[in-house]
Amino acid sequence: AQSVAQPEDQVNVAEGNPLTVKCTYSVSGNPYLFWYVQYPNRGLQFLLKYITGDNLVKGSYGFEAEFNKSQTSFHLKKPSALVSDSALYFCAVRPNDYKLSFGAGTTVTVRA
């Protein structure tokens, strides 16, 4: 069975501070890992993914994520958060099939 956990329902940070959104996974084999962002009343937008290779993945809007196999984690990070980063963030994992499993989501609020 595969699962994705986002241990924090909400993350609050001040603008300009570092932002981290946590994700851990449990899946057999070598997973493909994804981060998506959802703004209010919108669909999901792709941010970045880990397939293989370098553990640090860089994505859209200044986001990056670090794959840690020993800790089975794929945390999303941004060095300096913006108010416009306030949104709902989803981690997703996909083993070697078509089914993408999503975490429950983390609401990020960046205050000015």
Added chain:
Amino acid sequence: NAGVTQTPKFQVLKTGQSMTLQCAQDMNHNSMYWYRQDPGMGLRLIYYSASEGTTDKGEVPNGYNVSRLNKREFSLRLESAAPSQTSVYFCASSGEGYQETQYFGPGTRLLVL
């Protein structure tokens, strides 16, 4: 290039009514998906179509049917709507291969009374 489009954007149904949600993509993707999003539960896969002519059940298929009409279009049908099917429905598409990114439509908000 519109990406993934969905119609309608919003729909209200009475219990027992039927409806079809439409999805189309213009990215020449082989694979298409239907998800539902409920608060605190992330997105759950209802059905998917790995390629034209094939469909498979996902995590929560009960109460739904799908049709892959052609490579571009993938519809989701509720034959007899129930209040438990009140949700936001997203269609997605991707290229062939498990490493390919799924791209999502804007969603259909469905309320079943």
